[in-house]
Amino acid sequence: MKLIIDELEERISKAMESVAAVRLCAAVVRPAADAKFGDYQANGVMALAKQVKTNPRKLAEEIVANLDLSDMCEPPEVAGPGFINLRLKADFLAARLLEINGDADRLAVDKAAGRKTIVVDFSSPNIAKQMHVGHLRSTIIGDAICRMLEFLGHNVIPQNHIGDWGTQFGMVILGLWHVCMAEEKYAGQEPYYRTELEEMKAHATDRKTLEDICRRIRKRQEEDWREDSYESTGDGKKLFRPFLDKLPTRDESVLWGKILSAYQYMNMLEETIAGMGLRNPTLVDGKVQDIPFELLSRHVTAMLQKGGKQNQQECDAWAHVRRLTMKQCNEIYRLLNVTLNDSHVRGESAYNDDLPGVVADLKKAGLAGESDGAVCVFPEGFKNKEGQPLPFIIQKSDGAYLYATTDLAALRYRVYKLKADAIVYVTDSRQKLHFEMLFAVARAACWAGEDTELTHVMFGSVLGEDGAPLKTRSGENVKLRELLDEAVERARAVVEQKNPELSEADKVKIAEAVGIGAVKYADYSNNRTSDYVFSFDKMLAMEGNTAPYMQYAYARIKSIERKAESKDVDIETELASVKELTLADAAELDLAKHLIRYGEAVAAAAADYRPNYLTSYLFELAQKFSAFYTNCPVLSAEPAKRPTRLLLCDLTARTIKHGLGELLGITVVEQM
RNA sequence: GCGCCCGUAGCUCAGUAGGAUAGAGCAUCGGUUUCCUAAACCGAAGGUCGCAGGUUCGAGUCCUGCCGGGCGUACCA
Incomplete structure (x- = not known):
């Protein structure tokens, strides 16, 4: 069904056009600024009055007289300098709720007019790196x-x-070669790319010692490289080729850790050797040639980019690292409940x-x-x-x-x-x-x-509590995996405290939904263009605009539905047979009026690519539901009121589940 | 230097074409539980929307200047 706000906009704009004899008027219909003004207000009359140089209140009166909204609204009222206030009719509201109730998949939200x-x-x-914050x-x-x-x-x-392409890939490939050497030639020893990385870090300020270390590394590298060959110097056929060939059969998580270390090692090494004047042999067009040591990785990059038979090893190494990286990323995507795949x-x-x-x-x-x-x-x-x-x-x-x-x-x-x-x-x-x-x-x-x-949909930085971009104590990027694990862990502690009697399987499920949901929701609920401060305590709080608050509202509804059975209430039958609604309490009306506006929130969020419009809507929904929940008993309500209340509960649950689950990828849980 | 973004309650932030008395949440203070999960609800207090001008019937929103912060600015992505 068409959005109410769009329908009102269209009809009022037309009335404005015919009354003022001006083409393309904009009614500028917005949700009412205050409930006492009704449900919607049209703000466009004042601007039009200025344009045609007339009294805005008088113009508004004329427009209202030429406007038929009787199927939707109570008679419109002109207020203030020329606002048109609109209040939805109770039976219109009820009809909308029933329409939503009848549409399990889309909650009566239309598709956009033009499919693009x-x-x-x-x-x-990036390849060969872990995803970070x-x-x-x-x-x-x-x-x-x-x-x-x-x-x-x-x-x-x-x-x-x-x-997966660019100047850094020489380093990635060389890193993999170092993994190979450490495993094949120096088997049984602590991998040198780890120990030497530490060594370089430890002497970061001591240039003399660094030079000694780098000379030693260079010398060993040359020897290893010369030895790694059968047919011609440094062809890699002895160790590297077989190493690459058996990579697909390896334990991937172990291998991944090695690749990360070796890549870090290469980064550090290349930065350190710059300007030392060291030279190292490599194959250039099939001949051994000395080149500056710090140019080696760029040379390898060039080999990769050249491709072809001669550079098959480089290409294979690259492909392996790429495949492994995407496996790691897919794991994060799964955790984040993101639909991206290969x-x-x-x-x-x-x-x-x-x-x-x-x-x-x-x-x-x-x-x-x-x-x-x-x-x-x-x-x-x-x-x-x-x-x-x-x-x-x-x-x-x-x-x-x-x-x-x-x-x-x-x-x-x-x-x-x-x-x-x-x-x-x-x-x-x-x-x-x-x-x-x-x-x-x-x-x-x-x-x-x-x-x-x-469109560039841009966003701000994630900051630490100190206001600077979020980093670990040692100044490194925070790994996304570790961040998410900690969120789940913290959520687990809360579940343990609040609901110790749940089964282990449920606790695990709830902790993941709440922990990951909290991280995602905290991000979505901020205006994406501004920076925000990352705080586990705030995002996992049960109070306020957080994922747990939303999930709790949902869980309470599900709890009512579970309880219904023991009270001999057949929800399905009652919901299916409900034809007339008895919206009487303020809390019922307030919730009902919000429920019918889900489509508006989705449209606004999608139009500006701003998820926070959707979270705001959902938060208000949960708040209105909570007020309803405390004021209006459902299962113990008198028979005349109960079907309406059950319907409100069910629509709220479905809306939260759709908004949170389907549109934001935040899992809802039946109990928590 | 120049460009872009930001400055709203003690704190973290909304504010969707310039619309009515600027809103939430947290924190603070007060109240609510024989009743569907109190991980909740209700209420109170809290503001010169950075400062100064301007446009407008009307400005947190648009324009100009200033102050404060962030980011960017020729061979990284």
């Missing part, structure tokens, strides 16, 4: 957006644009072959040119520090491509191949300028026309 193909770009973790917001906000748009009937294409992954590497074409096409179009050795586009309206045009760099002076290039290639793919009507990028607000320029270039190149909507 919408690409949503979100989550985007920085990925939380993109992942869950993006998921909520997908779920809402999908529910509204759009063709949603989630895209997980993972960081079919949505289309990472940077997928666009690798398109990048030269992107640059060539932009050059051909006269948009891109060389500047200081780099290929740049200078979109209109962007200035740098000196007031000069700001470059959007699409190819570095060394020939390498950047994320600007990849994003352009992806955008083009999404418009041309996926037929996107809209592309939504869910990333943090620091990338605002990047996306503004990206969109400007895409428009200039006509890769996105006026009818293609490009």
